[in-house]
Amino acid sequence: MEILPGAREHLLGSNWNENGFEENPEIKIQVRGLTKVSEKGVSILNNVSVDIPKGIIMGVIGPSGSGKSTFLRSLNRLWEPSSNSVFLDGHDICDLDVLALRRKIGMLFQLPVLFEGTVADNVRYGPQLKGKKLSDNEVYKLLTLADLDSSFFNKSGGELSVGQAQRVALARTLANEPEVLLLDEPTSALDPISTQNIEDVLVKLKREQNMTIVMVSHSIKQIKRIADIVCLLVNGEIVEILKPDQLFESKHPMAQRFLELSS
Known part of the structure; x- marks a missing residue:
């Protein structure tokens, strides 16, 4: 799959190999000309195009109202994009079964919402919809993956802190064996340790x-701690794609202002 010239410049031009990435990374998600206009005619996303390599963490930052959440939701059709604008492994996501797509591209929201029942019930929920019941051992493994021990297995949602509930929500998402994970400010309501x-x-x-x-x-x-690449979104447009240590080299005036005020 061809990489956008701009993306190639930003993603591959700055010591990419030194960080363990391939010179020609496999592209997992490809976005082309993604556009959204509100019912009142206000532009939310304006011709957004970006390549997201497989096996990386991409941070998306920008001022409030710049279209970040809409962009994220378009990747698994929580907001329905137009045909031929979002591709997963080269396939137009609009041609894929939406439930199957959301198992492949899981999402974690700002505030966790757990179902009634125990933690184990929550983790088992997704696979159960496909007729598969996870064993206790499989549930334990998923809890461990989300940094929760076996003592949480039979707890109810009401017994958990927000941070613990967020990790249960993560384990529940991982139970679907996603290939891609989307996160919309997943730690904004958490304390530093939970974060x-x-x-x-x-x-x-x-x-x-x-x-x-x-x-x-x-x-x-946070983005500088864990992201491999950073996408700067301003007024519904991707203005730059940089590595975390290059953030303050941004040349876009509004992006510069946002970064200065956020640092």
Whole structure:
């Protein structure tokens, strides 16, 4: 799959090999000319195009109202993009069964919402919809992957802190064996320790499962800690794609202002 010239310049031009990436990375998600206009005629996304390599963490940052969440939701059709604008492994996602797509591209939201029942019930939910019941051991493994021990197995959602509930929501998402994980400010409501726990899990998923992760965050420090590449979205347009240590080399005036105020 061809990489956009701009993406190639940003993704491959700055010591890409020194960080363990291939010179010609396999593209997991390809976005081409993604556009959205509100019912009132206001532009939300304007001709967005980007290549997202497999097995990386891409941070998405930008001012409030710049279209970050809409962009994220378009990748698994929580917002329905137009045909031929979002591709997964080269396939137009609009041609894929939406439930199958959302199993491949899981999403974690800002605030966790758990179903009634135990933690184990929550983790088993997705596979059960496909007629598969996870064994206790499989549930334990998923909890461990989300940095939760076996003591959480029979707890109810009401017994959990927000940070613990977020990790249960993550384990529930991972039970569907996604290839891509989308995160919309997943740690904004968490304390520093819970935030670090989630960040550690994300890095582990990337390293051990080669998972592709796209995360919207307002925290520049967080993005610099865990992201491999950073997408700067301003007024519905991707203005730059940089590596975390190049963020303050951004040449876009509004992006510069946002970064200065956020640092």
